Amino acid sequence: VEDLNGKVVALPINSVPERLVKGLIEKDKLNVRIVPVRDNAEGLLALSTDRADAFSTDDVLLYGLRKSTPSPSSYDVVGRPLSFDAYGLLVQKNSTVFLSLVNATIARLIRSDEMEAPYRKWLTPLGLELSPDLAVALKVAAIPE
């Protein structure tokens, strides 16, 4: 983020990365111009039309986006991880039975390594190897029953 001083960064409107990067910019008093974009496609457009120097969002989305461009080698996902946020599934309030079923199922899938197949199928081709950090996070997610 510090390298962005004097540059332009595209941030998705009303998102976690937006709040995160804005907070870092304010904390370090960096001179960064922000281009608000509505979605990932618009973020990539801002990048490819040279409206922004960088686009910040979840790394897995960035890898996916990079893969979808005509020339993936022109883009790179760089920098250190800025935060760790779990993706969640939204269920209705007070549906506790369903909620525990969902949690238990996810935990079981991870424990039995069934989760690895879709990971290898969808995420490995993006150049996103399972990092040791994520492996630990998955172990934690495997705990609930």
Next chain:
Amino acid sequence: MNYAWNWPILLDQPYLGWLVSGLELTVVISIAAWGIALSAGILIGVVGTLPGQVPRFWAATYGSVFRNIPLLLQLFLWFFVVPELLPGDWGRWLKRDLPFPELWTSIFAVGLFTSTRVAVQVAAGIAAVPGGQRMAALASGMSIAQTYRHVLLPQAFRIILPPLTSEFLTIFKNSSVALTVGVFELTAQAQQIESETFHGFEAFTAATVLYFGIALTVTNLMRVIERRATIPGTGGTHR
């Protein structure tokens, strides 16, 4: 419905501040766009009523282009497409060096869109002035410019004041398209409050009330102008 109402949240910071800054941006975009719309609209409206085929043709072309393309699409064209069509340095300037490119583009797009609507009304107003007046003015030795300046336009403007009021109101509401290119005006701020607090009903109610307040203010203001502008003895639509 399982919804916990929380009206006081609107008065908490930063949400109150967001609403205020959104309101400011909405007013700024609308007034600036109205400036463009009035000046371009009057010009095109007058050109459209000038004698001769050529000026009419150009005014009509301008009108059909800006009136027949949806506002949102026009905004996207100005914001995303035009900078790519311009020669490299100009496009880069629009995208990078111009401060607040989203704001300028929105003002420009909304202004030009509304200008054709104003132009049609101006032309209609001029046409509504009895034809004998134009002939009389020309016959008494006035030039075309003088005829418009002293005879046609002063009457035309009085005739079209009520529809112009509607147009002025519409521009405030149309200014909300600016949120699609990333201007945090009133509607966008309401969305932002919703996404931060999950109190969308309160946020959008606040935005609705503020838009309503703007509309009432504008309507009353225009009524005062109408009353002041009425020529005694000619009557007007309002008393």
